[in-house]
Amino acid sequence: MSKLFSKSLNGVKVKHCKNTMEQETVVMPVPDKVVIPMKQHMGKECDPTVKLTDLVKVGQLIGDTTAFIGAPIHSSVSGKVVAIDEFISPSGEKNKAVVIETDKLQEMDESIAPPVVTNHQEFVAAIRASGLVGLGGAGFPTHVKLAPKNLDEVDTLIINAAECEPYITADYRTMMEETEAVVEGLSLVRKYLNLKQVIIGIEDNKPKAIETMQQAVSSMEGVSVATLKSQYPQGGEKVLIYETTGRVVPEGKLPSDVGCIVMNVSTVAFIAGYMKTGVPLIQKRLTVDGGAVAEPKNVLVPIGTAFGDVLEFCGGFKSEPKKVIMGGPMMGIAIYDMKFPVLKNNNAILAFTEAEAAPPVETPCIRCARCVNACPFDLMPAAIEKAFKAGNVEALKGLKVNLCMECGCCSYVCPAKRNLVATNRLAKKLVMESNKK
Ligand code: SF4
Ligand code: SF4
Known part of the structure; x- marks a missing residue:
């Protein structure tokens, strides 16, 4: 086993860039339409509990699963179900999504009441x-x-x-x-x-x-x-x-x-x-920032609102964005379509300019071990990269790639600008696939 915290945290010093810290949260108006995916959690996808043309109210259950690992989904708006579409998550997973055209009345579902809890x-x-x-x-x-x-x-x-x-x-x-x-x-x-x-x-x-x-x-x-x-x-x-x-x-x-x-x-x-x-999880506070955003701020957004609508509410772009990310710059995921909806676990939308998002030029590994020193789990990212390239699953298992939390510290410190975290993600998948066989 790797040393795992035999000393204080490795990690890296990153620029904080907490530009919106002292800005009070602003409530975003209800958009014309929301797209609410049936899987916004780890575990099993929900099945829609509504159908096309149904009228729905705020907080109404619109998706559920009997699986223990899963979480029900509720409508963030009142309006009409206009589609039950296929939704492709940023990781490429295909799920369903309920599309609701809002009536802007925000009528609350009658069933909403504080839960009775005694144990x-x-x-x-x-x-x-x-x-x-x-x-x-x-x-x-x-x-x-x-x-x-x-x-x-x-x-x-x-x-x-x-x-x-x-x-x-x-x-x-x-x-x-x-x-x-x-x-x-x-x-x-x-x-x-x-x-x-x-x-x-x-x-x-x-x-x-x-x-x-x-x-x-x-x-x-x-x-x-x-x-x-x-x-x-x-x-x-x-x-x-x-x-x-x-x-x-x-x-x-x-x-x-x-x-x-x-x-x-x-x-x-x-x-x-x-x-x-008793109002379920239907809205999310998130930070909208990055050099391409005209008016960075914290916003309270109905779940299912399109990224494009949120960004427009923040004044749109002041310069052409090169990259838009869901989440932070270290662990976030790049989003290519501004119709992508805000999800329950989405805590930021960041839009970066060409200069901020310019991809680093990779050069060969110089065996400096900075990636090892930065890893909170004392993993060996350079060795993992080598084993992955060789398709050596046994070596990847031995290197404990499964412990990688994809924090990105190794890529951040690498002087050769190697995209180690991306390789780790692929290597973890390779090991997982091999474990299924
Ligand atoms: S991404 Fe993985 S290997 Fe790289 S520093 Fe983080 S935990 Fe370690
Ligand atoms: S930090 Fe980069 S250059 Fe240094 S050993 Fe790791 S992969 Fe190689």
Whole structure:
């Protein structure tokens, strides 16, 4: 096994570019149309529960699955279902999407009411019904995370408020604008899961958020704020667990195996609102930024709104964008079609100019080992690249490519500008395919 956190976090120093930090979130008007994919989470795709020409209301269930790992989907608007189309995700996966023409009335579904929750089981069921998934980017269904098999061995809730990706400030705005909801949400999780302590991890480049959260929890026993070094990828789940508790998640194990549950700060804030109102997950706060965007800001957007509509709301482009990304510059995915919709786990839209997005020219590896030193898991990206090129699956397994969290630190530091993270993604797929045989 690689050394896995035998020392403090490797990672890299990245430029923060948190340009929208002090801008209050602006609510975006309802667009003419939304496209709501039936899979916005890890796990099984939902089946549409509506059909063509149905009239729908805000918060109405429009897709569901019986699979435990999956999350129901709700309408973010009121209007009429005008299509149930094929939707191709950025990773090339084909799923269905419900297309709704909005009536702009935003009539709420009559069934919406605060859930009645008195115990852990009812809490988990309520969270499932809300359609909540990890809002920090991974999209893992939250009810699954809240129901670990070894719950009695879990004692710590870690709130991921690191927001270590450059540009993104959506979680920061949640802490500043919804401080009470963050505290209520983490208290609810702690109460229903019977957890001893809560640690809120925030990078030291957000002093105001650290101060705000410290004040908010100052009278709460067992709740603390951990100030983390601004070092990417501080918000990686295993990294955060180590940096806040000193616990190491062994290979092939889950955070709950070391007594921890990690939740994003916006995810717990949502829980507080949902438990009061019963309004499911239908909108998303996201950061819109990058050199090509005329008016960068944080916006609250109905899920399913096209990227193009969001960008237009932000003043459009001030110069021709070369690259538009869903998520941050380190782990985000390039989007080629501005009709692509905002998803539950989408926390940023970044549009970069030609100069910002110019692809680096790759040169041969000079065996400097900077990629190894930068990797939070002490992997050997240069060796992985070599094994992948040779199609050597056994070597890739030996090099533990499956542990790669695709953080991009290796590519970032490589003086030869090798696109190591892209190779790692392909290498992981190769190993996965070979394991299926
Ligand atoms: S992308 Fe993978 S190999 Fe590269 S630094 Fe991150 S975890 Fe390590
Ligand atoms: S950082 Fe780049 S040049 Fe250096 S060893 Fe890794 S792949 Fe080779």
